[in-house]
Amino acid sequence: VAVGVFGIAFGVLAVQAGLAAWLTVVASVVIVSGAAQFALVGLLAAGPGPVLVATTGLALRHLPMSAKLASLVGDHSLRTRVGLDSAWVSGTAVGAFVGKAIDPAALGIDVLFALLFLGLAAPLIRTRRDWLVVGVAVVCAALATLVLPEAWKITGAATVAAFIGTAIRE
Amino acid sequence: VNDLTLILLVAAVTFGSRVVFLARRRSVPEGIVGRFLEVFPLALFIVLATTGLTAPEGVLAVTPALGGAVGGVVGAIVTRRSLVGTILIGAAGYWLARVLAG
Numbered sequence: 001v002a003v004g005v006f007g008i009a010f011g012v013l014a015v016q017a018g019l020a021a022w023l024t025v026v027a028s029v030v031i032v033s034g035a036a037q038f039a040l041v042g043l044l045a046a047g048p049g050p051v052l053v054a055t056t057g058l059a060l061r062h063l064p065m066s067a068k069l070a071s072l073v074g075d076h077s078l079r080t081r082v083g084l085d086s087a088w089v090s091g092t093a094v095g096a097f098v099g100k101a102i103d104p105a106a107l108g109i110d111v112l113f114a115l116l117f118l119g120l121a122a123p124l125i126r127t128r129r130d131w132l133v134v135g136v137a138v139v140c141a142a143l144a145t146l147v148l149p150e151a152w153k154i155t156g157a158a159t160v161a162a163f164i165g166t167a168i169r170e
Numbered sequence: 171v172n173d174l175t176l177i178l179l180v181a182a183v184t185f186g187s188r189v190v191f192l193a194r195r196r197s198v199p200e201g202i203v204g205r206f207l208e209v210f211p212l213a214l215f216i217v218l219a220t221t222g223l224t225a226p227e228g229v230l231a232v233t234p235a236l237g238g239a240v241g242g243v244v245g246a247i248v249t250r251r252s253l254v255g256t257i258l259i260g261a262a263g264y265w266l267a268r269v270l271a272g
Contacts, residue, residue: 114222121215
């Protein structure tokens with residue numbers, strides 16, 4: 001149910017960001033990654049370069065997790081995966097077609113979108129280093145707003161913050 | 171690059187990483203690369219949230235969205251970093267700030 005609800009949220013936000021309803025559904029069918037899809041929508045206005053840099057960084061995070069996840073890949077996870085994917089795609093379809101009728105300013109869609117990213121970040125904060133990365137990322141985001149070109153301010157700030165976070169010892 | 175091509179490219183990147191994961195599931199990047207990949211998603215999500223909440227029109231500004239930021243942070247702490255709790259309490263903070271701002 002939760003996956004379906006977030007699918008609806010993705011559908012609504014994607015059409016509000018300017019993606020055609022049918023392309024929104026295609027995105028959920030072929031990408032099947034909530035984080036990458038929300039980043040795609042968030043960076044859609046910035047153009048293909050920033051979108052691809054950000055989604056590559058998100059996709060490659062699967063590699064460090066590979067050893068931990070290896071033992072979980074099996075028939076059961078495949079069945080679960082099919083159920084989750086169905087909920088995700090059908091939720092997206094509902095959101096994409098309902099989203100056209102929503103007034104974004106009245107509901108504060110932009111703010112809810114930003115809060116969604118805050119919500120996605122929250123479970124990733126586990127250590128003191130993670131808190132430091134959060135602080136660095138906030139500062140980088142503010143500075144990027146002032147100095148970086150519009151298209152690259154988000155991806156650029158995230159990359160710099162991640163590099164600084166890489167240098168921080170646990 | 172049109173939207174469909176961009177979506178297909180993102181799909182290729184996403185599935186490419188999964189194929190690498192399945193083909194070399196015991197190979198974990200270590201050192202600087204591993205640490206960078208570990209912190210990049212957190213940095214990206216925080217930058218996206220910060221930009222949307224502090225500079226909704228592209229420049230830093232005091233708007234009701236800051237109420238959402240405060241609510242979101244409080245929500246994350248109170249609900250022990252729950253995604254849904256962060257969004258719901260953040261939305262409540264935004265709406266409260268919006269009402270107070272008239």
